[in-house]
Amino acid sequence: xxxxxxxxxxxxxxxxxxxxxxxxxxxxxxxxxxxxxxxxxxxxxxxxxxxxxxxxxxxxxxxxxxxxxxxxxxxxxxxxxxxxxxxxxxxxxxxxxxxxxxxxxxxxxxxxxxxxxxxxxxxxxxxxxxxxxxxxxxxxxxxxxxxxxxxxxxxxxxxxxxxxxxxxxxxxxxxxxxxxxxxxxxxxxxxxxxxxxxxxxxxxxxxxxxxxxxxxxxxxxxxxxxxxxxxxxxxxxxxxxxxxxxxxxxxxxxxxxxxxxxxxxxx
Amino acid sequence: xxxxxxxxxxxxxxxxxxxxxxxxxxxxxxxxxxxxxxxxxxxxxxxxxxxxxxxxxxxxxxxxxxxxxxxxxxxxxxxxxxxxxxxxxxxxxxxxxxxxxxxxxxxxxxxxxxxxxxxxxxxxxxxxxxxxxxxxxxxxxxxxxxxxxxxxxxxxxxxxxxxxxxxxxxxxxxxxxxxxxxxxxxxxxxxxxxxxxxxxxxxxxxxxxxxxxxxxxxxxxxxxxxxxxxxxxxxxxxxxxxxxxxxxxxxxxxxxxxxxxxxxxxxxxxxxxxxxxxxxxxxxxxxxxxxxxxxxxxxxxxxxxxxxxxxxxxxxxxxxxxxxxxxxxxxxxxxxxxxxxxxxxxxxxxxxxxxxxxxxxxxxxxxxxxxxxxxxxxxxxxxxxxxxxxxxxxxxxxxxxx
Numbered sequence: 150x151x152x153x154x155x156x157x158x159x160x161x162x163x164x165x166x167x168x169x170x171x172x173x174x175x176x177x178x179x180x181x182x183x184x185x186x187x188x189x190x191x192x193x194x195x196x197x198x199x200x201x202x203x204x205x206x207x208x209x210x211x212x213x214x215x216x217x218x219x220x221x222x223x224x225x226x227x228x229x230x231x232x233x234x235x236x237x238x239x240x241x242x243x244x245x246x247x248x249x250x251x252x253x254x255x256x257x258x259x260x261x262x263x264x265x266x267x268x269x270x271x272x273x274x275x276x277x278x279x280x281x282x283x284x285x286x287x288x289x290x291x292x293x294x295x296x297x298x299x300x301x302x303x304x305x306x307x308x309x310x311x312x313x314x315x316x317x318x319x320x321x322x323x324x325x326x327x328x329x330x331x332x333x334x335x336x337x338x339x340x341x342x343x344x345x346x347x348x349x350x351x352x353x354x355x356x357x358x359x360x361x362x363x364x365x366x367x368x369x370x371x372x373x374x375x376x377x378x379x380x381x382x383x384x385x386x387x388x389x390x391x392x393x394x395x396x397x398x399x400x401x402x403x404x405x406x407x408x409x410x411x412x413x414x415x416x
Numbered sequence: 417x418x419x420x421x422x423x424x425x426x427x428x429x430x431x432x433x434x435x436x437x438x439x440x441x442x443x444x445x446x447x448x449x450x451x452x453x454x455x456x457x458x459x460x461x462x463x464x465x466x467x468x469x470x471x472x473x474x475x476x477x478x479x480x481x482x483x484x485x486x487x488x489x490x491x492x493x494x495x496x497x498x499x500x501x502x503x504x505x506x507x508x509x510x511x512x513x514x515x516x517x518x519x520x521x522x523x524x525x526x527x528x529x530x531x532x533x534x535x536x537x538x539x540x541x542x543x544x545x546x547x548x549x550x551x552x553x554x555x556x557x558x559x560x561x562x563x564x565x566x567x568x569x570x571x572x573x574x575x576x577x578x579x580x581x582x583x584x585x586x587x588x589x590x591x592x593x594x595x596x597x598x599x600x601x602x603x604x605x606x607x608x609x610x611x612x613x614x615x616x617x618x619x620x621x622x623x624x625x626x627x628x629x630x631x632x633x634x635x636x637x638x639x640x641x642x643x644x645x646x647x648x649x650x651x652x653x654x655x656x657x658x659x660x661x662x663x664x665x666x667x668x669x670x671x672x673x674x675x676x677x678x679x680x681x682x683x684x685x686x687x688x689x690x691x692x693x694x695x696x697x698x699x700x701x702x703x704x705x706x707x708x709x710x711x712x713x714x715x716x717x718x719x720x721x722x723x724x725x726x727x728x729x730x731x732x733x734x735x736x737x738x739x740x741x742x743x744x745x746x747x748x749x750x751x752x753x754x755x756x757x758x759x760x761x762x763x764x765x766x767x768x769x770x771x772x773x774x775x776x777x778x779x780x781x782x783x784x785x786x787x788x789x790x791x792x793x794x795x796x797x798x799x800x801x802x803x804x805x806x807x808x809x810x811x812x813x814x815x816x817x818x
Contacts, residue, residue: 253496254512256496408447408450
């Protein structure tokens with residue numbers, strides 16, 4: 150019920166949610182000469198960097214990968230979803246604190262701050278991902294475009310996971326400022342605990358078993374496999390992950406709403 | 417009539433505590449206690465046991481020194497803060513002007529900021545679009561509206577903030593020292609807006625340090641002192657007692673205790689007009705004057721500290737339109753204490769040139785510096801006659817033969 154009423158709140162205040170999200174996106178690019186162009190430049194620059202380092206210097210080959218599918222493609226397909234997730238959690242964590250002026254002076258649903266922070270990150274990196282996919286496609290890389298359909302299942306689940314963490318940590322951050330510091334450490338660990346630079350297939354068995362407790366594994370890996378045209382779409386697995394995410398979201402939102410009346414005391 | 421309605425705002429024993437900042441692991445302990453629904457151990461009680469109701473059409477002023485808890489109370493009523501104890505009921509749309517321009521972002525244009533600010537008030541995009549012309553007209557910013565806010569003068573930001581906040585006419589308007597900012601013409605615009613709003617049945621909660629604004633805009637007032645209600649009642653009474661209390665505080669400890677027995681109880685501590693007569697008749701009656709006859713305003717002034725007060729005497733139309741006012745200080749006239757320690761005064765207006773109608777003579781006690789005005793005593797009088805002249809005053813004139 151907590152999960153459903155979140156949708157009600159978001160819909161009722163859609164004008165505010167939209168305005169806040171727009172502001173979050175604008176915030177990063179206003180005043181810069183290239184403006185929103187940076188949203189495209191950043192992923193391209195990163196992609197070029199990875200291409201040089203991994204293709205030209207390390208000459209990395211991923212086992213079990215079809216021919217004609219270089220490592221840079223392999224990394225790119227997992228990196229953008231990860232960046233969206235990571236940034237959404239980081240920004241969501243500081244969202245309430247950074248909007249302290251609003252929290253102190255205006256009566257509104259604080260959860261919207263979290264939602265807008267997460268949505269804006271997904272929007273920006275969603276665009277970046279689309280640009281990268283198009284470029285890679287144009288360059289002749291073998292992207293399985295039917296796999297794009299599976300994004301419709303994976304991206305919402307990833308978004309939900311980001312919301313869970315952002316709600317929990319965002320509320321906690323208001324009271325305990327250490328959260329932000331700990332988070333950047335934790336994110337580095339999580340990055341390597343998620344199959345982004347490597348496929349799960351080459352992870353030793355004992356480690357893979359431990360990694361399966363990381364819910365991101367069940368989203369990022371099949372998402373990339375789908376786009377690479379490997380493996381098959383496992384509806385049961387994603388449904389299970391989605392179910393757990395919804396439960397977690399309900400708990401996280403209850404936690405957030407329990408603490409939100411006291412935000413004004415602390416920001 | 418309004419007493420039988422449901423109040424728009426009802427506070428019953430409302431209190432608000434703030435946790436005191438602590439170091440170390442206490443923050444985690446605080447999260448835990450919040451989750452369990454218990455209060456942290458170390459709190460500052462910003463407000464305690466506040467109870468009052470606000471009905472539709474009422475205008476209530478909040479007075480009190482800085483840190484008394486006024487702003488916290490307004491935040492509670494605005495819904496920004498939840499009460500720690502007690503019950504708070506709110507009905508209708510509550511518009512809060514806690515700080516003009518809240519939520520404005522300096523990097524965005526005025527127009528973009530309007531949309532976000534309106535969204536914060538719960539307006540949809542379409543609602544905002546339908547109101548934007550009115551907002552632009554009231555804010556009067558001109559072409560700058562499409563410039564980033566950081567290039568605005570502070571006055572422009574405030575105008576924009578007020579225009580946005582008043583674009584939706586709320587059932588209850590809550591304002592916190594809003595009138596203190598902005599230039600003279602903006603203040604006037606705000607006051608006119610608020611008076612219109614009140615005349616159209618609006619409900620106002622105003623927090624101000626200006627007793628003038630409180631008395632002008634509010635019928636009721638609540639005096640908050642150290643987180644508790646010290647007094648509530650008619651704004652004129654509350655404002656007077658509040659000023660008296662300030663005088664008391666600011667007065668040197670050695671008190672010239674001249675005539676405290678003759679002073680009435682509630683105005684003991686301030687300069688005030690003790691008595692006032694028109695042509696020797698006291699304030700209970702409306703007196704009648706023939707045109708061009710003399711008017712003598714006399715009375716006594718009380719001084720709390722033995723220093724010589726000044727007296728301001730004025731004549732206004734029954735509707736409040738000022739006609740003439742004079743302060744003893746302007747004429748370098750010094751009052752002299754009588755045997756009881758009061759300061760009698762008497763001023764004569766020879767051949768009063770007022771046209772027929774009802775007028776009010778007012779007198780106000782002022783401090784020895786002639787700076788501050790303390791009270792307000794008035795008595796009505798009628799000027800008789802059937803002159804067809806227009807206006808208030810007969811001006812000496814003659815027609816020239818051509």
